[in-house]
Amino acid sequence: MSQAILNEPVATSRTPxxxxxxxxxxxxxxxxxxxxxxxxxxxxxxxxxIVYGALVxxxxxxxxxxxxxxALSALKxxxxxxxxxxxxxxxxxxxxxxxxxxxxxxxxRVLNGLVDMPFAVSPVIAGFMLIxxxxxxxxxxxxxxxxxxxxxxxxxxxxxxTIFISIPFVIREVVPVLSQANRDQENAARTMGASPWxxxxxxxxxxxxxxxLYGVSLTFARAVGEIGAVLVVxxxxxxLTETATLFIFRSLDDRNTVGANAMxxxxxxxxxxxxMVIEFFKRRAEKNYSANVTASTLE
Amino acid sequence: MKxxxxxxxxxxxRVLPWGRWGLRATAALYLGVMIALPLAAIIAxxxxxxxxxxxxxxxxxxxxxxxxxxxxxxxxxxxxxAVMGTLTAYVIVRYxxxxxxxxxxxxxxxFAIPTLVTGVMLAALYGPQRTLGAWLKAHGIEVIFxxxxxxxxxxxxxxxxxxxxxxxxxxxxxxxxxxxxxxIGASKWTTFLRVVFPTIAPAVVSxxxxxxxxxxxEFGSIVVVAGNIPGRTLTAxxxxxxxxxxxxxxxxxxxxxxLLALSFALIVGVEWLxxxxxxxxxxxxxx
Numbered sequence: 001m002s003q004a005i006l007n008e009p010v011a012t013s014r015t016p017x018x019x020x021x022x023x024x025x026x027x028x029x030x031x032x033x034x035x036x037x038x039x040x041x042x043x044x045x046x047x048x049x050i051v052y053g054a055l056v057x058x059x060x061x062x063x064x065x066x067x068x069x070x071a072l073s074a075l076k077x078x079x080x081x082x083x084x085x086x087x088x089x090x091x092x093x094x095x096x097x098x099x100x101x102x103x104x105x106x107x108x109r110v111l112n113g114l115v116d117m118p119f120a121v122s123p124v125i126a127g128f129m130l131i132x133x134x135x136x137x138x139x140x141x142x143x144x145x146x147x148x149x150x151x152x153x154x155x156x157x158x159x160x161x162t163i164f165i166s167i168p169f170v171i172r173e174v175v176p177v178l179s180q181a182n183r184d185q186e187n188a189a190r191t192m193g194a195s196p197w198x199x200x201x202x203x204x205x206x207x208x209x210x211x212x213l214y215g216v217s218l219t220f221a222r223a224v225g226e227i228g229a230v231l232v233v234x235x236x237x238x239x240l241t242e243t244a245t246l247f248i249f250r251s252l253d254d255r256n257t258v259g260a261n262a263m264x265x266x267x268x269x270x271x272x273x274x275x276m277v278i279e280f281f282k283r284r285a286e287k288n289y290s291a292n293v294t295a296s297t298l299e
Numbered sequence: 300m301k302x303x304x305x306x307x308x309x310x311x312x313r314v315l316p317w318g319r320w321g322l323r324a325t326a327a328l329y330l331g332v333m334i335a336l337p338l339a340a341i342i343a344x345x346x347x348x349x350x351x352x353x354x355x356x357x358x359x360x361x362x363x364x365x366x367x368x369x370x371x372x373x374x375x376x377x378x379x380x381a382v383m384g385t386l387t388a389y390v391i392v393r394y395x396x397x398x399x400x401x402x403x404x405x406x407x408x409x410f411a412i413p414t415l416v417t418g419v420m421l422a423a424l425y426g427p428q429r430t431l432g433a434w435l436k437a438h439g440i441e442v443i444f445x446x447x448x449x450x451x452x453x454x455x456x457x458x459x460x461x462x463x464x465x466x467x468x469x470x471x472x473x474x475x476x477x478x479x480x481x482x483i484g485a486s487k488w489t490t491f492l493r494v495v496f497p498t499i500a501p502a503v504v505s506x507x508x509x510x511x512x513x514x515x516x517e518f519g520s521i522v523v524v525a526g527n528i529p530g531r532t533l534t535a536x537x538x539x540x541x542x543x544x545x546x547x548x549x550x551x552x553x554x555x556x557x558l559l560a561l562s563f564a565l566i567v568g569v570e571w572l573x574x575x576x577x578x579x580x581x582x583x584x585x586x
Contacts, residue, residue: 225413
């Protein structure tokens, strides 16, 4: 439906006068030029600069930095943490989204508000919260000590921090598709004797899959790129707990510009690929969504 | 299973009560442990020694300057991106031009690229030894390790927020009203001010609030480009980081509480605007 509006030719004004049409054209070109220049200056120029910088320093130095043991282990840790956080947040996110979209009970609005908090909290503060919970004299330190788990300045802390900052994405993408998904098919499946799980697995999940995948890819992108929360929780500079972003941070501290730039280029390329995946899922999700909305308004 | 014998049109069997309660409990427990508990810890810690200590921590010159800088930067950036974001959304929705699809995808870049990488990229472009940075420096303009660097970083990070808020509203807006105004003889500018802007104003405001909240909390890009000089280019989140590093937890908590309260108020504001919009839609719907 929105597609139809998008494809409508723009210059449909009944050309009051030729002079005015020319003026309108000029304004249009000027506005487009301003926007393109702004976007290019803000988004493209820095990207070009860093790739240029990495090449100018010599391809050899770049490759050496990126294939160093530190860099490789940092990339590996980032991958593990991002995949772990994405899995956990997808699982719980689906559950929470279902509750928010389909259930109704006292306190639901509080839960709904809590979901948005990670967007409102500065990542540094998110990391600090975990220190207050799990650090020295923390609220939960006695518990984790008894279990023999070290959270802060260790991998569990990094994982929890990554989970915290990426909680909202799956939920915020799935709730709208779940609320407007066609319930008739679900009801039919249930009346025919399918269990709630079967219904979810074979009816609901296929209906929400693009929205879900869009949320999952956003979660993953956010998890890969996190610095503030992870920096605070990892306690800085132990190479065992160094993610790719922490590698960049330490390289900057050590005035190792080549290393920082090289890893930044790698992360930028990875994010670009994730961005393309995100755009793909988003397009599919929007198509599905508008198709469903049209279907439900036609009924 | 007792309702399995009823007709197709009847309500389907409800999710088993324990299943429903299990899901509710899982959702509440997860959000409670992962989000509410950490929030409670920081609030308790910040107010632990009373309001006077809280106030003393905040009114130290470094803390006050950091807060003031952060809010000033956030306001400047929000104003610039409110204009440029609205313009970008308008151009993308209403004009057809070569590269439009690319631009539309590129706008999501700040969502995907790590903020720290954004900082490194800006340093690579505007750093004092780099091409553009060296040229600017020769003309007396310092970007990196100065406030223009902070503004630039925040502009990049928050660019998508207002665009993504305004775009759907513009797509939905009635073109006919606009064309009517235009054919009656209103200029493009008058049409925009009188017809288009009132429709998209709530979206611009809620997008701006989100942009402002994001700018308040930004760390990754700023820590690279700002230079973090106390009293001059040290922003509030970087100040919090410094206080944590020097084991001054109470000062970190106090500043965190202020930032939290500000962002919380902003998020509530956005929620309120959106719920008002939903109600407005329902009220104006003839059916």
